[in-house]
Amino acid sequence: MPYTADNWPITAALLQFSGVDAQGRAVNDADASHWRSVFDEVREAGFANADLFDGWVKPGDLSTQRLEELLRTANEASIGLPSISAIRRSVIDAEHGEDNLAYSHRTLEAAAALGCRVVSFGLHQALTPEQQKQLWFWTVEGHKDPMANRETWNLAVKRLQELGRHADELGLLMSLEMYEDTYLGTADSAVALVKDIGLDNVGINPDVGNLIRLHRPIEPWLEVMEKTMPYANYWHVKNYIRDEDVARDYYVAMPAPLESGLISYRKAFEIALANGFQGIICTEHYGGDGLSVSSTNQRYLREKILPRTSDYTLGTSRVRQG
Known part of the structure; x- marks a missing residue:
């Protein structure tokens, strides 16, 4: 039975919550009472589910006992944990790629232990020192994948296939988050990467918000949606107000509620449903x-x-749905 407005699984991103507690401990090492306080805030904000963004807690680095404690704490707060978003741990990072691959495998194992349904990975890398100085980090260019390097592309395909097969063994979907200047940075490249991976449990997280916020010319958001939605199986949704003065080479974007920004989510969901999307939002x-x-x-x-x-x-859809 297709989802409706009443029962579509929607999660709260935990972007606003720090990776350390009030005592300066990493959230992974914090008392369960700290986890409970965050889950309570999420519930009080009107959510039944949270996405375990690993800038807050890193499930892949928790022991079995602590994973059980995390799940028990979420259950006590009446918060579901259907998804994990693991970011800035690219499996083709020149220095940390192998470590990031191992971390990604641990994250999949943790997701299965928590009863999650999907894990979102990306190829974006750590913010540069210059990006960290900005009010909005996306106003400064960061890491760029070597677009013409077939060897690196093939390594990405190989390692993401490895993760996709592991996810399938665990009964999980895997989604790849669109992000500028990576192999997931344009619609055509993201689709090509998923096709090369060739696993029906591996799809695209069409986070077009990551692209329209750039202070430079961008790919039309509608074209990105039309090309990627046949392969979408999870979806980070956000929006930005955007202004352009091409003659002056001037581009600016600022965060906005979904209904107020450049992307028409009314049209975006029309495209999504036409392509069989039934993923977590x-x-x-x-x-x-x-x-x-x-x-x-x-x-x-x-x-x-x-x-x-x-x-x-x-x-x-051309990929498996949740």
Whole structure:
């Protein structure tokens, strides 16, 4: 039965929560009471589910006992944990690629232990020192994958295939997050990468918000949606107000609620449903009270965008859905 506005799984991104607690301990080492306080905030904001963003907690680095404690704490707070987003741990990082691959495998194992359904990985790498100085890190260019280097492309395919097979053995979907200047940085490249990986449990996380926020010319968001949605199996949704003055080579973007930015999520979901999308949705927002804006985004989706009944026409996806 296709999802409807009432039962579509939507998670809160945990971007606003620090990776250390008030005592300066890494969240992985914090008391379960700290985890509970975050889950309580998420629940009070109106969410039934959270995405375990690994900038907050790193499930792949938790012991079996601590994973059980994390799951028990989430259950006590009535928060589901259907997804993990592991970021900035590229498996083709020239220096840390092998370590990141091992971490990614551990993250898959942790996801299975927690009862998750999907893990999102990416090829974006650590923020550069210059990016860390900015109000908005995306205003400065960071790492770039070597686009013309077939050897590195093939390494990405090989290692992501390895992760995809492991995910399948664990009963998980794997999604690859779009991000600028990586092999997942354009619609054509992201689709080509998923095709080369060739596993039906590996799809695209069409986080087009990562692309439209760039202070430079961008690929039209509608074209990106139309090309990537046949392969989408998980979705980070966020939006940005964007202005361009091409004659002056001027481009600016700032975070905005879903209904207020450049991307029309009404049109985006029309494309998604036409291509069989039935994946988990993760609401994100940078800056300010991001959790509250994410909550507003969830209400917008449920009240105005997602189908009210299940008798809508659902297209056929080219990858497995949740």
